[in-house]
Amino acid sequence: MGVRVAVAGAGIYGATVAIRLAEQGHSVRLFDPLGILRAASAINQYRVHAGYHYPRSLETIQETLEARAEFIRAFEPAIVRNSRHYYAIPKEGSRTPPDLYERVMKE
Known part of the structure; x- marks a missing residue:
């Protein structure tokens, strides 16, 4: 059984960390007051x-x-x-x- 995890920040990295931890069986809550991919991930023009x-x-x-x-x-x-x-x-x-x-x- 996994552990309970809180991830602060729902940018590309925070969201990816949350997904990967959940895939490993952990109970994950993702927190971001602006929503998923709404802050730095959007401000950076979605560039790689x-x-x-x-x-x-x-x-x-x-x-x-x-x-x-x-x-x-x-x-x-x-x-x-x-x-x-x-x-x-x-x-x-x-x-x-x-x-x-x-x-x-x-x-």
Whole structure:
């Protein structure tokens, strides 16, 4: 017999944790005042990014790519393919100059 578990947050990760624990026989309650997939999961434009947000850390990019592959395996049927994605950095005031960003993305 499983244990009683409360999961706070019903974003993609909280909801997935709740489902997996329930599949293992635990009694799970999922709590989120906004509802399922209504906060960060919606605010982040439902994107599966590839680390482009972290051009100053190759380690973070690598970790993101590894997590991305696992995420895609788990949620393949729900992923929309063949859409255009753009990433921009400000011309002024960025801690990542354009030449650094281009160099990192080529690596």
